[in-house]
Amino acid sequence: MSELQNDRFLKALLKEPVDRTPVWMMRQAGRYLPEYRETRSQAGDFLSLCKNADLACEVTLQPLDRYPLDAAILFSDILTVPDAMGLGLYFEAGEGPKFKHTVRSEQDLSRLQTPKMDDELKYVMNAVSTIRSELNGRVPLIGFTGSPWTLATYMVEGGSSKDFRHIKAMMYSQPDVLHELLSRLADTVTDYLNAQIDAGAQAVQIFDSWGGALGHQAYLDFSLAYMNRIIAGLKREHDGRKVPVILFTKGGGQWLEAMADSGADALGLDWTTSLTDARQRVGDKVALQGNMDPCVLYASPDRIRDEVERILAEYGSGTGHVFNLGHGIQQFVDPDHAGAFVEAVVELSPKYHR
Numbered sequence: 001m002s003e004l005q006n007d008r009f010l011k012a013l014l015k016e017p018v019d020r021t022p023v024w025m026m027r028q029a030g031r032y033l034p035e036y037r038e039t040r041s042q043a044g045d046f047l048s049l050c051k052n053a054d055l056a057c058e059v060t061l062q063p064l065d066r067y068p069l070d071a072a073i074l075f076s077d078i079l080t081v082p083d084a085m086g087l088g089l090y091f092e093a094g095e096g097p098k099f100k101h102t103v104r105s106e107q108d109l110s111r112l113q114t115p116k117m118d119d120e121l122k123y124v125m126n127a128v129s130t131i132r133s134e135l136n137g138r139v140p141l142i143g144f145t146g147s148p149w150t151l152a153t154y155m156v157e158g159g160s161s162k163d164f165r166h167i168k169a170m171m172y173s174q175p176d177v178l179h180e181l182l183s184r185l186a187d188t189v190t191d192y193l194n195a196q197i198d199a200g201a202q203a204v205q206i207f208d209s210w211g212g213a214l215g216h217q218a219y220l221d222f223s224l225a226y227m228n229r230i231i232a233g234l235k236r237e238h239d240g241r242k243v244p245v246i247l248f249t250k251g252g253g254q255w256l257e258a259m260a261d262s263g264a265d266a267l268g269l270d271w272t273t274s275l276t277d278a279r280q281r282v283g284d285k286v287a288l289q290g291n292m293d294p295c296v297l298y299a300s301p302d303r304i305r306d307e308v309e310r311i312l313a314e315y316g317s318g319t320g321h322v323f324n325l326g327h328g329i330q331q332f333v334d335p336d337h338a339g340a341f342v343e344a345v346v347e348l349s350p351k352y353h354r
């Protein structure tokens with residue numbers, strides 16, 4: 001495996017000095033790029049694209065060919081895990097993900113399969129190793145998983161949800177069933193991330209997209225507790241180098257202190273939290289990733305640049321910041337605006353590292 005040519009992303013996550021602030025975008029490979037839409041139509045549909053290592057690799061690299069990004073992220077989806085547990089994932093045009101089967105009872109739980117990383121989920125590991133070899137050391141590759149809580153929301157609701165009524169009803173009236181589901185997910189997801197690390201992932205991110213929908217105590221008991229368990233079970237080294245872990249709870253700004261005790265190296269922040277406050281609260285323990293509102297990319301390149309400058313100043317000088325959006329880039333963004341964002345970070349950030 002060839003030497004890493006650009007390691008400022010890994011260094012910033014470990015709070016080692018860097019020459020400028022590293023930058024990548026959540027969902028950087030996706031529908032806002034015409035070349036992505038082209039490759040997806042070649043694959044037939046989104047899931048076939050995820051399951052074809054060569055095409056998944058191709059779309060992973062597309063944003064890197066356009067922009068000076070400091071990391072690549074595996075092209076896949078968090079819902080590959082519940083799919084491999086037997087729930088039958090499919091995508092309805094314009095409606096997002098759906099499952100053929102849901103998990104709402106003890107009996108549903110007993111039907112769940114325990115997927116093997118070298119069988120049902122082998123295609124993900126093939127994508128990781130194909131991407132690593134194709135990247136050839138340009139930038140590090142990020143692996144990822146959904147958090148147990150976030151995966152469970154899709155498994156219990158049967159798809160996306162606004163109110164989370166089935167899973168919250170379960171949480172309040174059958175907490176043991178939900179704990180059992182979360183526990184099974186924590187074990188599977190720990191294996192899943194370790195298999196990605198073995199296959200070549202150089203950092204991993206846990207996406208807890210819906211942790212912010214929980215009450216204070218419920219977040220600690222039903223989301224964070226299981227993420228703590230995962231992090232404790234991860235192989236944290238590969239090829240003699242530390243594999244940093246990023247924990248991202250969308251809407252989790254109020255729990256940063258508790259999240260900083262999870263063992264994660266970095267916390268992902270959405271745009272509702274100030275980087276100055278976050279750094280004061282937990283900056284001695286963890287690095288911070290974020291946190292521009294993805295909708296800023298609908299504004300002009302000049303306005304985007306101003307916002308990048310504001311966020312760089314909000315974090316302040318020194319390492320420990322990975323620039324990102326506060327959530328995934330949206331499909332209607334102009335690719336040139338995404339370029340203006342990345343270039344602004346590249347151009348404006350060196351003065352914070354002198």
Ligand SMILES: Cc1c2[nH]c(c1CCC(=O)O)Cc1[nH]c(c(CCC(=O)O)c1C)Cc1[nH]c(c(CCC(=O)O)c1C)Cc1[nH]c(c(C)c1CCC(=O)O)C2
Nearest residue numbers: 026027028029030046073074075076077078096207209328
């Ligand atoms: C909740 C969640 C999902 N998937 C994911 C999350 C957590 C992050 C978040 O909060 O956004 C994570 C994800 N999904 C995708 C990636 C790829 C890596 C990346 O570039 O960041 C990652 C890291 C590709 C994708 N995953 C999906 C697409 C769009 C599929 C298409 O091509 O039509 C992509 C590029 C599909 C997907 N997958 C999921 C939904 C709700 C949807 C449909 C949403 C929509 O329609 O915009 C579940």
